[in-house]
Amino acid sequence: NDYCSTIVKQNPKHFGFFASLMTLTDVEGVLEEIAYVFDVLGADGIILFTSYNNGQMYLGHPIFKPIWSELNRRHAVVFIHPTSASSPNGKPKLINSMLPIPAIDFPHETTRTAADLIVSKTIDSNSTCKIILSHAGGTLPYIAERIAGIAGDIKTFNSNGLTKESIMNGFKNFYYDTALSTGSSTLHGLTDFVNSSKILFGSDLPYIPVSLNENIIESLENYFLKNDNRNYLEKINFKNAINIFPRLKALFHDK
Template identity: 45%
Template sequence: MKRVGVKTAVLSITAPGACILPSRHARAQLARQLNEYSANLRDKDPKSFAFFVSLPDILDTDDALAEIAYGLDVLHADGITLFTRYGPSNTYLGHPDVEPIWAELNRRACVVFVHPTHPVDTNPVNSKLPQPAIDYPHETTRAAMDMITNGTRLKYPACQVILSHAGGALPYIISRVTTPMRKAADFAVSHRMGTTHDKAMESFRSFHFDLALSSSPQVLDMLLKMVPLDHILYGSDFPYAPITAYPAFLESLESYEMDTELRNMINYGNAMKLFPRLARQRNGTL
């Protein structure tokens, strides 16, 4: 869940979503049920709720495209939820098999919320570390790097892509990809990765980053230095985290020193630019 205004939240069904079911028909059916249920919640209180479309496995291309059309054109959702990877071959979001989905979302200039699914290796590091602690942020990092190195973000720039949890480890490790590319002598590195320093950084800065469970001073310091200020969004991750986590992360965000203009941008202003319907509704023009 993402707060985009004083009293408005965007509802998103995160992993495993409809992909949990084994058959193509069942996945498509469950995605439709999730979307109609979410639309019904929104319609009961449109000033408080919006929602992102849930999709079946996006490798079921025709089914996914049909649900995109239904969710956006019929149910009037405000965006789409994608997971970091799909299918038994672990297809991440920069793979050519996903391009029909990106092409359609780009045509619609859609807001896309990327949320991690479970890691390929589901064995925990140890019994004290549940998957969301480290594996989910790493999944987001893998998907984002896949999109950067395969040129997905530059090829489909009309999509406004939100990475959950401050982009995982992406802000921390992006220099591992881009710094060697500054040197002409490292042509081989650029050739292998299929991009350049400037293109990689342009792709990186094109993402939007939500602060769900990611509002420590260290994270905020890095984001504020590395990404456009209008690409940072409040996020809560409610109700997936332990109930004690929310006040702790909110306290970190509220106690971080920033001016009122920036705080208002992060709390709701930036999101209102992404969701003009909500902005119109908040201003009483809808």
């Protein structure tokens, strides 16, 4: 965090950063770090993993309530990125050697924590946070109605007074980035699922090869330009980000 802050301060018009936090189970330590990264380092947001404690605690877990309350008080932008799926021995289980965890399991982990945040009513209590789900929300746009129908309409599972409609509204209030998610069927599903103001550009660099990132950008541009929808593309590429990051908004307003 200190290093990132130094880079941003050297060139604030070109860089920003999301602060990283230690394991969320050290609640007091996390609260201290949140104060430090925002008040001293000037972080633009916070990055969280989808789960902690070897995958046993997703982000709606009650132990994290003080953390969410503080992020909510600060109107924080929170970027959620998946980590390895849970397993009985705490070690990721591969399908086979040709399918690393990020290929399939990461999208499911994003969906798990997003659903947990909604059905636990964590988001209801912390509605000023702007939460970004990586990789177009994982599998969420595709199975959102299935989740909402089961969790909201089947009374056996519903102990929070939720409805299918309230769960769906919660899902639609997340922001979604486009990292590794620019196939035509993926973009069609995402743009049908959420408002155009909720989609942000993402690349996954430096964890993917530059050549793959170039293909992702090309796919994103081709999808919208072939439909003569340059305005939608501009929203994704920069306009939506300007609206959720105060420092960016001030920077572009100055221009």
